[in-house]
Amino acid sequence: MLLEVRGLSKSFGGVAANVDISFVVEQGEILGLIGPNGAGKTSLFNSISGEVTPDAGEILLDGRRISGLGPVACAEAGIARTFQVVRSFDSMTVLENVMVGAFARHRTSRAAMAAAGDVLEFCGLAPRAGRPAWSLSPPEKRRLEVARALATQPRLLLLDEMLTGLTPTEAQSGVQLIRDVRARGVTVIMVEHVMEVVLPLVGRAVVLNLGRVLTIGRPEEIVKNPEVIRAYLGDRYVAH
Amino acid sequence: MENGILARRRRELITGAVVLAALAVLPLPIADVYTRNLIIITLLFAGLAQAWNILGGYCGQISLGHALYFGAGAYVATLLFVNAGFPPLIGMFVGGAVGGLLALLVGWPCFRLSGHYYAIATVVVGEIGYLLFLNWDYVGGATGVYVPFKGDSWLALQFKTQKLPYHYVTLAFAAAAWFAAWLIEGSRWGFAWRAVRDDVVAARSLGVRVFASKMAAAAISGFFTGLGGAIFAQYVGYIDPESVLGGQFSILIALPAVLGGVGTLWGPVVGAAVLMPVSELSRSYLGGSGRGFDLMLYGALIVVVALARPQGLVSLLGRRRERARAA
Ligand SMILES: Nc1ncnc2c1ncn2[C@@H]1O[C@H](COP(=O)(O)OP(=O)(O)O)[C@@H](O)[C@H]1O
Numbered sequence: 001m002l003l004e005v006r007g008l009s010k011s012f013g014g015v016a017a018n019v020d021i022s023f024v025v026e027q028g029e030i031l032g033l034i035g036p037n038g039a040g041k042t043s044l045f046n047s048i049s050g051e052v053t054p055d056a057g058e059i060l061l062d063g064r065r066i067s068g069l070g071p072v073a074c075a076e077a078g079i080a081r082t083f084q085v086v087r088s089f090d091s092m093t094v095l096e097n098v099m100v101g102a103f104a105r106h107r108t109s110r111a112a113m114a115a116a117g118d119v120l121e122f123c124g125l126a127p128r129a130g131r132p133a134w135s136l137s138p139p140e141k142r143r144l145e146v147a148r149a150l151a152t153q154p155r156l157l158l159l160d161e162m163l164t165g166l167t168p169t170e171a172q173s174g175v176q177l178i179r180d181v182r183a184r185g186v187t188v189i190m191v192e193h194v195m196e197v198v199l200p201l202v203g204r205a206v207v208l209n210l211g212r213v214l215t216i217g218r219p220e221e222i223v224k225n226p227e228v229i230r231a232y233l234g235d236r237y238v239a240h
Numbered sequence: 241m242e243n244g245i246l247a248r249r250r251r252e253l254i255t256g257a258v259v260l261a262a263l264a265v266l267p268l269p270i271a272d273v274y275t276r277n278l279i280i281i282t283l284l285f286a287g288l289a290q291a292w293n294i295l296g297g298y299c300g301q302i303s304l305g306h307a308l309y310f311g312a313g314a315y316v317a318t319l320l321f322v323n324a325g326f327p328p329l330i331g332m333f334v335g336g337a338v339g340g341l342l343a344l345l346v347g348w349p350c351f352r353l354s355g356h357y358y359a360i361a362t363v364v365v366g367e368i369g370y371l372l373f374l375n376w377d378y379v380g381g382a383t384g385v386y387v388p389f390k391g392d393s394w395l396a397l398q399f400k401t402q403k404l405p406y407h408y409v410t411l412a413f414a415a416a417a418w419f420a421a422w423l424i425e426g427s428r429w430g431f432a433w434r435a436v437r438d439d440v441v442a443a444r445s446l447g448v449r450v451f452a453s454k455m456a457a458a459a460i461s462g463f464f465t466g467l468g469g470a471i472f473a474q475y476v477g478y479i480d481p482e483s484v485l486g487g488q489f490s491i492l493i494a495l496p497a498v499l500g501g502v503g504t505l506w507g508p509v510v511g512a513a514v515l516m517p518v519s520e521l522s523r524s525y526l527g528g529s530g531r532g533f534d535l536m537l538y539g540a541l542i543v544v545v546a547l548a549r550p551q552g553l554v555s556l557l558g559r560r561r562e563r564a565r566a567a
């Protein structure tokens with residue numbers, strides 16, 4: 001067990017984004033985190049990555065409490081993330097963006113540059129290394145987010161809607177990238193609301209609705225769960 | 241690909257060395273005192289704007305209170321000399337250190353503020369510094385401090401008639417600030433600072449210590465600004481709160497960087513090279529009422545540059561090619 005979330009709650013001025021959420025993540029798995037818009041997926045990522053402090057509950061990485069320590073400590077502990085709305089460093093080149101991540105593990109520019117170059121190669125962005133980040137296409141920007149996160153050498157990678165809005169071909173190559181990341185030994189939690197994309201990729205999924213865990217299970221269990229169908233897929237599916 | 245960055249950095253260092261060499265011989269054929277003085281002021285502001293650029297450009301923390309660090313450096317070095325006979329050649333580093341410390345002191349509460357609130361806070365802090373010195377009798381109050389002339393000396397940084405020594409003092413100052421920026425650009429700190437400027441949330445998610453980054457940038461920026469203040473004080477031989485701590489001075493320090501291009505190595509240099517001669521010319525051509533016209537002219541220049549080229553004048557020199565290639 002790599003990560004454990006215990007009874008986590010977080011509200012923003014009366015809006016309960018996460019309510020009493022508990023689940024575990026096993027070393028080496030790809031865990032899906034799904035749920036309709038506003039279910040609280042991004043908020044949960046914000047807590048796990050240290051960007052916000054939960055109101056209640058705790059988050060343990062390898063049995064060590066990381067909740068409330070802040071994003072820097074979480075990054076050092078081995079948690080990296082991408083953002084639903086991409087946040088590239090637009091005054092920098094693609095290589096320089098990834099070097100910022102690499103500096104989390106390397107002191108010298110030379111070492112950070114070499115490490116960043118390797119990650120770009122791995123993510124298929126090597127031909128773009130010298131380009132300014134702002135000039136990338138949207139799918140390339142998503143890849144850049146993954147590359148930058150991987151450069152911090154994480155043990156756990158949080159992907160927030162990395163495949164949303166991509167064409168089927170682009171999404172397919174994104175899926176391949178996620179598989180390659182896992183093959184490197186990095187545990188992945190991926191948020192996605194397009195179920196067809198997530199379910200073939202993940203071993204298990206946590207379904208959130210209105211800030212709460214609706215169910216946790218294997219993809220084939222989840223698609224059959226009537227509560228999930230109602231809450232997530234909508235009445236359209238129930239009516240069929 | 242990887243060699244791209246290293247090659248660019250080597251190219252910039254070589255360009256820097258060539259420009260340094262050219263500036264070292266530039267005054268030799270110029271006998272005219274007025275022109276030599278103009279070059280000295282330009283070099284001083286190239287260094288000051290670079291100091292401002294280290295915090296405002298690379299780290300994205302827009303300070304409108306840098307006159308405080310400039311004035312502190314000027315006063316500390318001058319008072320050490322006048323009251324204790326401490327040689328300004330060494331005293332200017334004490335002035336720089338005080339400038340750096342003050343920048344840290346201002347940063348401690350103010351860097352917790354986000355975005356424009358930091359800029360506003362620095363205006364207020366700068367004004368407080370001005371008022372403090374204005375009403376502080378020990379440092380001369382509104383009358384200011386005269387630096388007594390004690391004979392030509394490098395240790396005292398005093399030269400009765402020659403302008404040439406100060407050409408080299410200010411050139412060394414501008415070159416040191418430029419070289420510091422060059423070092424920062426290629427270092428772990430420089431990457432962290434630019435990440436903080438571009439996107440704080442993404443930066444800290446990658447393990448960048450945001451507050452520490454801002455503090456480090458402020459300390460270095462304040463140090464060079466204080467150093468410049470000490471040099472200025474010795475050069476003109478007289479300081480008062482109006483001339484070294486006034487709010488307009490904070491604008492003057494930032495302007496060349498904004499005009500030339502923030503967050504770039506050459507922006508402050510190019511900005512100073514354009515701005516200082518223009519402001520001198522406008523002052524002599526338009527006579528006594530120059531001051532107000534100056535500021536209007538600066539304002540107009542900034543608006544024109546900001547509208548045409550948000551990246552400043554240096555972008556005219558090469559960025560456009562890069563952009564065209566990237567698009
Ligand atoms: N920083 C915040 N301030 C205020 N409300 C927030 C904040 N973050 C999330 N919320 C609210 O929490 C709820 C869950 O949002 P979010 O976690 O973004 O959902 P999801 O990612 O599943 O679409 C929403 O109602 C959202 O408006």
Ligand SMILES: [Mg+2]
Nearest residue numbers: 041042043084
């Ligand atoms: Mg979301």
